[in-house]
Amino acid sequence: NAGVTQTPKFQVLKTGQSMTLQCAQDMNHNSMYWYRQDPGMGLRLIYYSASEGTTDKGEVPNGYNVSRLNKREFSLRLESAAPSQTSVYFCASMREVEGASSGANVLTFGAGSRLTVL
Amino acid sequence: LAKTTQPISMDSYEGQEVNITCSHNNIATNDYITWYQQFPSQGPRFIIQGYKTKVTNEVASLFIPADRKSSTLSLPRVSLSDTAVYYCLVGGGWNSGYSTLTFGKGTMLLVSP
Numbered sequence: 252n253a254g255v256t257q258t259p260k261f262q263v264l265k266t267g268q269s270m271t272l273q274c275a276q277d278m279n280h281n282s283m284y285w286y287r288q289d290p291g292m293g294l295r296l297i298y299y300s301a302s303e304g305t306t307d308k309g310e311v312p313n314g315y316n317v318s319r320l321n322k323r324e325f326s327l328r329l330e331s332a333a334p335s336q337t338s339v340y341f342c343a344s345m346r347e348v349e350g351a352s353s354g355a356n357v358l359t360f361g362a363g364s365r366l367t368v369l
Numbered sequence: 370l371a372k373t374t375q376p377i378s379m380d381s382y383e384g385q386e387v388n389i390t391c392s393h394n395n396i397a398t399n400d401y402i403t404w405y406q407q408f409p410s411q412g413p414r415f416i417i418q419g420y421k422t423k424v425t426n427e428v429a430s431l432f433i434p435a436d437r438k439s440s441t442l443s444l445p446r447v448s449l450s451d452t453a454v455y456y457c458l459v460g461g462g463w464n465s466g467y468s469t470l471t472f473g474k475g476t477m478l479l480v481s482p
């Protein structure tokens with residue numbers, strides 16, 4: 252059971268280059284998320300997708316685009332990378348509860364993708 | 370959104386019990402309290418979740434008073450491997466919306482020999 256898989260694990264870019272971070276989950280979850288984490292900081296939500304075909308902005312969406320390719324896959328694209336986007340990126344999917352007495356939603360995270368922009 | 374406040378850091382020694390308290394004064398009726406643990410270079414992972422009173426699993430206990438304005442994560446007899454950042458999240462109940470899943474800076478727990 253792989254859970255949430257992210258690729259690549261490490262990437263170095265030059266300012267202005269583009270790249271796509273890939274994320275896939277095998278838990279049949281409907282919703283998926285992209286977070287970034289900077290040193291000494293908590294996780295900040297970039298974009299999320301409540302279901303296949305829908306995406307919404309989170310707290311820090313500027314400079315990023317996302318694609319929910321199908322139920323399993325949710326990619327994050329940097330069109331023109333900037334040094335301020337140097338960070339560790341985490342993808343997550345969420346188990347959604349089905350009723351008021353079923354607890355609360357729980358996130359499952361990938362291992363992260365460490366991106367450095369020079 | 371229910372805002373949470375946790376200590377920035379805590380220190381402990383192996384074998385001690387550690388209690389990390391989270392304040393969430395404006396918790397809503399359908400909000401749950403969920404704790405995550407994050408090791409260096411890894412994504413956060415779910416530890417425990419509760420709504421009220423006490424919840425216990427194989428890893429930790431979660432104490433929630435009647436007014437639900439705070440919660441305490443209790444780690445019994447910590448070891449060096451419990452050194453991590455611990456996040457308290459409030460929200461995520463059924464039909465609560467996705468924007469409630471907001472992480473703060475967490476509590477850095479350092480366990481020493």
